Amino acid sequence: MGNFAHFFSDRVLFQRRDDVDFLFAGALVVFHEKTAQSIGGNPHVAAVLARAKSAMAGIDELLALENQKIQIHAMDAFGGLYVSIGEDMSSTVKIDPETAEMTKQFTSQRECAEAIESAARVETGWPLWLEWGNLHGVTEWPVRLVPIVPFVLGGTFDTQNMEAVHWEKAFKRYDALSLQLHGLPDGQRITFDGDE
Numbered sequence: 001m002g003n004f005a006h007f008f009s010d011r012v013l014f015q016r017r018d019d020v021d022f023l024f025a026g027a028l029v030v031f032h033e034k035t036a037q038s039i040g041g042n043p044h045v046a047a048v049l050a051r052a053k054s055a056m057a058g059i060d061e062l063l064a065l066e067n068q069k070i071q072i073h074a075m076d077a078f079g080g081l082y083v084s085i086g087e088d089m090s091s092t093v094k095i096d097p098e099t100a101e102m103t104k105q106f107t108s109q110r111e112c113a114e115a116i117e118s119a120a121r122v123e124t125g126w127p128l129w130l131e132w133g134n135l136h137g138v139t140e141w142p143v144r145l146v147p148i149v150p151f152v153l154g155g156t157f158d159t160q161n162m163e164a165v166h167w168e169k170a171f172k173r174y175d176a177l178s179l180q181l182h183g184l185p186d187g188q189r190i191t192f193d194g195d196e
Contacts, residue, residue, distance in 0.1 A: 004073035005030040007113030027077040027126035036072045044175035051100035051182050077125030079170045098152040100178035139164045146170045
């Protein structure tokens with residue numbers, strides 16, 4: 001696996017470590033292979049990815065095959081995942097961790113990186129990431145900003161609705177939330193405890 005960070009221009013690189021690259025002031029974390037495998041092996045991340053794969057079946061039956069490979073490349077400020085899917089890893093998608101649904105699809109890792117870079121404010125969350133840092137101090141990996149009231153449940157996109165949590169705790173919440181939302185039509189009632 002090549003490093004996804006190589007598809008970005010040098011001007012967006014914030015910091016490089018042995019296991020990850022930080023882009024857009026650290027709002028986007030690009031994983032090197034070992035770290036990507038470790039994150040993908042987390043049971044809550046794996047559950048969100050499995051639900052996402054299941055949800056994609058309606059879009060493209062090929063993606064729903066049980067033996068399709070998934071490779072995590074990056075995580076945005078809020079835990080949104082950029083992953084490649086398939087035997088040749090040619091299809092790259094963004095997965096919303098709250099709903100475990102694909103929100104964007106790209107034909108290649110390069111196209112994905114170009115789209116992220118051209119719309120970085122939306123794709124990475126870096127303006128809110130910087131605002132949070134100015135108010136509460138710099139937040140570094142493995143911490144992500146997680147909405148107290150999830151965006152999908154009407155939570156606001158501002159610092160008052162955010163808390164900084166370790167990515168594992170964030171995905172424990174996202175797993176519980178996406179489990180309840182998976183397959184439900186819009187408007188259905190759910191019970192969600194943010195500490196799940």
